[in-house]
Amino acid sequence: MAELAARASTWWAIFQINFYEKLVYRGDFMLGTLMRFLPIVTQIFLWSAIFSARGDGDSSGQEIVGYTYYNIVAYYLLSTISRAFSSMPGLASGIALQIREGEIKKYLIQPLDLISFFLLNRIAHKLTYYIVAAVPFAIVFFLCRGYFDGWPPAQVLCAYFFSLVLAFMLGFFMEATIGMIGFWFLEVRSLLFVYMLFTFFLSGHMFPLDMLNELGGPWSTIVKSLPLMYLAYFPAAVFLEKITGAELMWGLIVQVAWVLFFIIASRLAFHYGVKQYSAYGG
């Protein structure tokens, strides 16, 4: 029991340090968050033009794969929330850099678990981010409230928050695993670029993935069997009630499975990676 308390107090200390460190840059944070919405503005105008072309100048009543114009705007706004949970700026590249420069041995000799340490860091980072970003997010969502059909039912909201938390876990463990590959390759920049590229287009950040359904061919199946869609598309589609009932349950189960898969993968990569590790650098 005493051991557990000691461990909890270590974690709490790690968390607090990070929390205060991040709060120092709150001004930069707020501005950065507001600017994040700028590309969405152009995206919204693009879709407005597409819908108006489909309806010969009148976008009301037009639908693309079940999404009205209002749905698409809501989808974009919601996908920024998903990405606020699942994006992990600098995680994989940070791990790889620490391996390459030999800094990681600092952690290896300390009595703490490296992956949990990074996870706590990240949670502190994200919580600070939400506290500061809540203001700009609230402003944007309040201004755009007309695009939503009100709040979804409570059970949908529960599923939505659950999938957001899972999106965070998935993003974290997936990037951690990629970073750990640095034990073997040292430089993972091009690998990360590929990951970023695929995440950008196939997570549903650019368009609702349902649009691939009517395309024919294997595209939709391929994209929907990748874990990437749980980073942005899935939570947003749950909120908009595009995924319901058994499909929703099944989706959540698969998302949990992917999280477990990457937890194990990152652990294994770390376990075998440390054996490879030869502590380069000063």
Next chain:
Amino acid sequence: MNDRPSYSSVFFMFLRNSLVRDLSFRSNFWVECVSSLSWVIMNLGFYLLIFSYTNSIGNDTGWGKWEFFVFLATTLLVNSLVQMFFMPNIQEFSELIRTGKLDFALLKPIDTQFLISFEKVNWPSTANFLFGILLMSISLYQLTHRADEPIQLTVGMVAIFVVFLLCGVAILYSLMIVLAASSIWLGRNTSLYDFWFYITSFSRYPMEIYNAGTLGLTLKMIFTFAIPILIVVNVPARILAQPMGVDPTDKWMLTGYMLVATALSLLFSRWVFKMSLKSYRSASS
């Protein structure tokens, strides 16, 4: 003794040195080419997906699939030129200010803005440039060979297109210089480049999409007159894709305005650059 340096020979030396440097790390060079190309191809896929759901961007705007691909190719050409000549240099400029190494550039007997703007040339961007030309050729072939109202392409149109393409590059360059020069006053500003990315995202689509609502028109005014980012791609792309434009007077007004805007942007950025140098304190060692 000739005390005026030969700018052209210095420029060719920069080109040569950068090519030598890029080709010394040959596999890195190819990886960079492939990665920037794959980004472009993914984008192209996104627009192909969009055009499987609509025939044009906006109702009656004339931006059909191939017209839009002319637009996209123009975006590619402008951006690849900016990336090739200016992006690496201007990123370096902020770093020079922060570390105090700008002293060395100031001491050289050549115009400082010229030196810091052209020193490095990013050759891998030629991959995107060539892809832009390919996409442009395919789209123009489609437009000139379509059944109804094929476009009559003339040498004059292409020449004017090239002029306005370069105007677009000049406007983006000016914006970049202004942003980078402001880091002299701010010390260091990393969100500057985020800002660059967010601002330029307004140049990516035909300006007709902003013809909706007060917000759209306000944005259109701001990004045409205050920060002329919207005309960078729109004007040259219109010259090729829509020679029979929706409203000819509007088209020629905007084209004329672009020349003025280019000149003003260049002058303004030159002025900001000189002002910022006056505030340079040569911090650090």
